[in-house]
Amino acid sequence: MSYTAPIKDMLFAMEHLANLEQVAQIPGFEDAGLETAQAVLEESAKLCESVVEPLNIAGDTQPSSFEGGQVTTTPGFKEAYQQFMEGGWQGLQHPADFGGQGLPKTIGAACVEMLNASNISFALCPLLTDGAIEALLTAGSDELKATYLEKLITGEWTGSMNLTEPQAGSDLALVRTKAEPQPDGTYKVFGTKIFITYGEHDMAENIVHLVLARVVGAPEGVKGISLFVVPKFLVNADGSLGARNDVHCVSIEHKMGIKASPTAVLQYGDNGGAIGYLVGEENRGLEYMFIMMNAARYGVGMQGIGVSDRAYQRAVQYARDRVQSRPVDGSVAGSAAIIHHPDVRRMLMTMRAITEGCRAMATTAAAAYDAAHHHPDAEVRKANAEFYEFMVPLVKGYSTESSLEVTSLGVQVHGGMGFIEETGAAQYYRDAKILTIYEGTTAIQANDLVGRKTARDGGKNAKDIAAQIAKTEEQLLASGTAAAQAMALRLKNAREAFLDVVDFVVGKAKASPNAVYAGSVPYLMLTGNLVAGWQMGRALLVAQDKAAKGEDVAFMQAKVVTAQFYAEHILTRTTSLRDSILAGGESTCALALDAF
């Protein structure tokens, strides 16, 4: 059952929700209008649909394997990566100065979604490379940039992010990897890193590890962490590869999903010390790492959207083909394709509405990123940066938590066949479960949303967004259609629930931190739900207008229906979340520790 990239919906979101034509007015993005977007998406779709997606099941049944320090990836991955590289896809969003194509994230994000819909395991390699590129762009010296950036941006070399250690996962204060300064300005790195995605593989000739470590004598905790580049192979002055560095893969993990993506344990310095190069200044590693993390978090959100769409498409195909039972409304005499059954519709519509809502949210967030980084006006940059910062935990947290629901429904639509591995639906269910964990668990995203994004500015940014949502409600009410009325009502309820919780968070974060943080993930789910629903409300306004004008009527009507479904089935969840957050803070932490 093949994958078709949802180009039309992506372009709709870019054009009508993210205002791509406005993005294309930012200096440097002049060529990045709708036409470019369409051409890029079509090319990307070709590669994803015909090269990358067909390897997805093989990646599951013939995972990456480890022997003698070497990782062999799934047959076909190396060749596909070669095509990815030759197409210039790694450089899509990166600066032209270093060989990239310099396209806005608004367009690039759609390509990331497609790649992940096709094959999360494959897509992880470029995603990690993106993180390394971001870190070097932000904080790397000219020399580091000159040595590494071009090769990373072409995709000839890949990147990896080395944060986690056995005792240090979410809590990076506990990092123990050690860096000893050398007389020549380099460092020798010693330690063990675990859970390193594509930390070792055979798809590229070099791997550029970005490594958190503690310089000898540095302060304890997060203030003593520095960031280093540690290449698998040292690089000679002429850019050619030199000696093998002292970093070695000692094993890879046996995981529930994303099996083609090797998850390495890397040992640094067992033979005298791995040579590392400081990125930026000593003890500022966490700050730089957050830049990588923020890019990666957004990317993981796109993974959630991608796998959701893929699960949806497979479920639709199955529901059209599988004949079973008579429809309850008697519309078909005898047994019918199960897509005629209301509960199958409910499942498919839930999958569809969540996926489109999250895509709409992520696309508008991407446009904010572009403006935040490239707009000539500092005020515009600042406002967009605030908006984008608020969106990152939502894109990451809400899209990935929702992907668990969507991929579960995908299995469920298949009935018993969904549980049989050959069908393919189960793989999405297994793959998706990592998305709520890596690059910061949902709780970590929620802490960010509560602490840095809501409480710190007294809820100002949150309330600004609520005010924008209220404007969309007014427009919906003014339009007068039944679908718009339904959306306005549910948006209003959800926005009011959101504001109740914002007040609770802001008011109690200091006095009752346990009660507030007990509600942090529900708050994230409420907010993500609301913001995605808001974008669906905006989409509804555009679509009903277009449909009335006879433009692309089938697509536009479908958007209206999907938006109304989102309002009535997904936005309605927010009031219950509010109730549990406001009422339930105390009971969450009330059980005696030894009673568990």
Add this chain to the structure above:
Amino acid sequence: MSYTAPIKDMLFAMEHLANLEQVAQIPGFEDAGLETAQAVLEESAKLCESVVEPLNIAGDTQPSSFEGGQVTTTPGFKEAYQQFMEGGWQGLQHPADFGGQGLPKTIGAACVEMLNASNISFALCPLLTDGAIEALLTAGSDELKATYLEKLITGEWTGSMNLTEPQAGSDLALVRTKAEPQPDGTYKVFGTKIFITYGEHDMAENIVHLVLARVVGAPEGVKGISLFVVPKFLVNADGSLGARNDVHCVSIEHKMGIKASPTAVLQYGDNGGAIGYLVGEENRGLEYMFIMMNAARYGVGMQGIGVSDRAYQRAVQYARDRVQSRPVDGSVAGSAAIIHHPDVRRMLMTMRAITEGCRAMATTAAAAYDAAHHHPDAEVRKANAEFYEFMVPLVKGYSTESSLEVTSLGVQVHGGMGFIEETGAAQYYRDAKILTIYEGTTAIQANDLVGRKTARDGGKNAKDIAAQIAKTEEQLLASGTAAAQAMALRLKNAREAFLDVVDFVVGKAKASPNAVYAGSVPYLMLTGNLVAGWQMGRALLVAQDKAAKGEDVAFMQAKVVTAQFYAEHILTRTTSLRDSILAGGESTCALALDAF
């Protein structure tokens, strides 16, 4: 990380919610009081904890395998089954007349939960045998009973249920397996059955297949389906095993979970016809099958509760051990065990509250089953039968859907380690996904709840239950504690939401079937949530009373906290479900078919 059967909570539910002492007054159950229950549970726990649970991971890593028509189960399963059999566990709930122990379901269900918490794959074999026993007890001739029942009840032979065919899953009207009457009164059976759990294995010397087939010339659809016994080995007049029957396993499935449990494709009649024996009358097969199904559905509900408890216990153990980050309330200086973090608490409490709520619901349902089948007073039997019938789709549907959430949270508590297979948490997530599918998907349970259990009697039974819940609310309000007030409020909101939906279902089932059935699964989730919450409300009343009297204070206080958490975090979900059901019927089915 070992499993400890929750004997105390099981006995609490039996004693205080299901009123076991009253069950023990029913003729035949005189010995089945609390003392017996405790002794049985302790023995069962020994077997489960020390023999069955330790095989669970091996069942996943060394699944049942198929070669040359033979299935070899996971190493150790055969020996464990021997111990299970020798302990008399298969006969626990079956009549003493045929060698069983004749204990009430109220006690037996707890043993089923333990077995499934330990090892779902293993527990499936006895669960299927139970179904075969039920069918023969209900509809088998004396001869069939004499030939098969005793061996099934000892566990020397096992049973299987053969419903599904490639084209006939939820829709049994499409069954094509054919039965040709023979002059000697037997039938020759021809056809292919798929998804047959323990349809072939090496743990017992014979397998008694209960098979749905169509007698030649029978009416089309479900009214032409008959039920047959088709033994793997024919049985001689003296009870010894005779010739191999013409039913053969041709393959087993490669599944996402419950891998130790062989899921067979069975071929009937390739060599002249499998000899089958009619159960009951021709063309009444579906009716008998429903008896098996109802028993099995309840059993699958217990599987959901079992795997939820197991996932909870493993997550608690990990959360106590794993040290990471500083608590937000500053209660620990430096990094602490993650059980100190509010979001980890929220996840653990959610797992705990749902598991206890479902257990409480299932235990009270079991007591109703016992009274419905064995009480001397016909009125009492009838009232309990109605209650039990209403409970079956809830125990099956709500407990298993909830187990998806619970096992997902179980992985999440483990962070990255949860995604690594060796940890064990991922297996529960994979195993649980079948529970919402087999023995009738959640949609099938929901159709049953809407159609036969709610609309058919105009909502009478549903409203009777709501009236009982209202009485519990009054008791809670009268008690005056904060926990009881919180519970009363949330129960009231949930009950009112339930009644709104019952009116909607009853009022619109005929006129707007699509809108009603679009809300069927949300209605099931609302109702299961409410009924489990009601039992938690009753538990709260008992527990705060006991705690006040100084009886078993730690346990009773924990029950109060867990019940309050259930009220504030789980019961609060019902109002959103109501809103989506009442508003969302139209948008669910509004999308044009070709727009998906």
